[in-house]
Amino acid sequence: MERPSLEHLETPAALVDLERVDTNLRRVDAYARQHGLRWRPHTKTHKVPELAALQLRAGASGVTVATPHEAEVMASIARDVFLAYSPVGAARLERLMRLPATVQLSVGLDSLEALEGLSAAAKKAGRTVGVLVELDLGMRRVGVQLPADAVALARAIREAEAVEYCGITFYPGHVRSPVKEQGSSLLELSTHLTGFLEALSGGGLLPQVVSGGSTPTLWRSHEVPGLTEIRPGINIFNDRNTAAVGACTWEECAYSVLATVVSTSVPGQAVIDAGSKALAKEEGFTPSGGYGALLERPDVVIRSISEEHGLLDLTGTEWRPRVGDRVRVVPNHVCASVNLHERLWAVRDGAVEGAWTVAGRGWGAP
């Protein structure tokens, strides 16, 4: 493929700032080393094996994936793959079991039904799969609810064929603030986790791996008792939500969508060619609202969005773009935006250095 110039790139186009990615990866690796934690980045954010390879070279100990297809794609560069998702259903299990035998696969699950299916599939495939008990530490999405349930499930894993009990996993998606707050705080989560750890330990099921964490809680992971591994996804790129909660600065946002102004006919706004099919319609939790903001003018917000239109709110700025001008938008939620693009353009010093295919999109060939 010919390498287009940034100026000539057709919009909307997803851009990745390579220097910022390097900085973000060095920072998380330094943090993990300082606190004796392993980091296993969640690759659902980028779904690009080349970027996962960068993370492994930067010090990551393995990768996390959300789907069997992401596992397939990441198996090309990673030996140690953790599926942070209950593998339910014959077709999903078959896809997982077709992973190269060299891949050390582990999964998180929260039910006997999921365990039984996995054990049978692994036995049939002649492989051993690591299993982590998924805990609910307050998010109320998935995960076992009570310490006694975790003990029962861990015991069932010990007794099942073709699987190995490795420990526990959780995702604190409800804790959005990296600073101490009322309500769903990291302290509450830690108390909850301690209850699970004591019950498992008392039952002779001390978890070797205690895997958790998200990007918003990333820099406070060392406060979580017993944690051995963190799994941040977003922090490779960061986004407007992450900056809003204070887990990154605006200058650490490495991902943006290049867009063109296509209309200025309605007073007080300019319309760009990046809408919900390029940025994703994610309301986010920035006080100023909207669906994203301009990288170089973070006070200019995407006030509303439809499939191929983003409406820049110009009521709070003197700036008046013209039809044909180009801007870069930092979306609220980067994972959802990346998933809408076939490729990401790697940019360094304002020039396109290459492109990656977002190979892990979708759920794989039938």
Place this chain on the structure above:
Amino acid sequence: MERPSLEHLETPAALVDLERVDTNLRRVDAYARQHGLRWRPHTKTHKVPELAALQLRAGASGVTVATPHEAEVMASIARDVFLAYSPVGAARLERLMRLPATVQLSVGLDSLEALEGLSAAAKKAGRTVGVLVELDLGMRRVGVQLPADAVALARAIREAEAVEYCGITFYPGHVRSPVKEQGSSLLELSTHLTGFLEALSGGGLLPQVVSGGSTPTLWRSHEVPGLTEIRPGINIFNDRNTAAVGACTWEECAYSVLATVVSTSVPGQAVIDAGSKALAKEEGFTPSGGYGALLERPDVVIRSISEEHGLLDLTGTEWRPRVGDRVRVVPNHVCASVNLHERLWAVRDGAVEGAWTVAGRGWGAP
């Protein structure tokens, strides 16, 4: 590709009920014939040339697209392609001008800047492109604001090289109700439109084509004065929003996402493997809220959603699904959901009849 059975299809999977599609297409064609309107379906809903071909065979007079890449894809089956989007930017224009010479291309635009770019590109490419003046009839997204501006732009189109003035276009995305209502009603829109028509007519610029309409307003299009063409997109599939506003029945919903229950650990809910990356996170305007509902149990709503998880609210039902059970979800906004899938599975009488690639996704090869 081997044809999988519906029972063995890996989830999440996008399903299209062929019989319902046939019914939906016959209904719109009969309506258009009855009222002497042409229908030019917006193919951004499905982005599948094979489905556009079905629409043309059912009586459509051409296709509508939102992006130059959709135009490329639809050019394989349609001779008459309308880009309902201002073609701004060199790369977009180049892609458009590379369409086969046999394609009769027209575009909508609302600025002199867009017109100048298009005229120059068309002249260079040696083709003539039809142009429709895009009007704002109250949505306040794009479109010229005043009748005098429409006259000026139409006159400029008449005078520009390599383009032809064809008429006017609008999208009434702000009129959501197919029944008469207060506020943004079809009546207000019609009054507004009449003002534009009178000014253009008075200026010797009577539009040959008056193209407008959406799915929510579809069945009242004949009430709009001077309308010659409708461009419904969603009505081929319909969705939860369309049913909510009364523009279709639940039984006319032809699209659903097949999903598997992966967790029931949190009381009062069941978690499925279709989240925002399969259904799209579109809040919609159904009074009961949520992001979708079960095709066979429309009272069971997807209460909240994250990337690979959808949370079914079971608080209002006795039904208790088990891990491994499969359900079909009708999303709020079908266009956004389709755009997340690589392929759509065509289903008839409960069996998979084939699959279509969603070829128009993204913005095309660089």
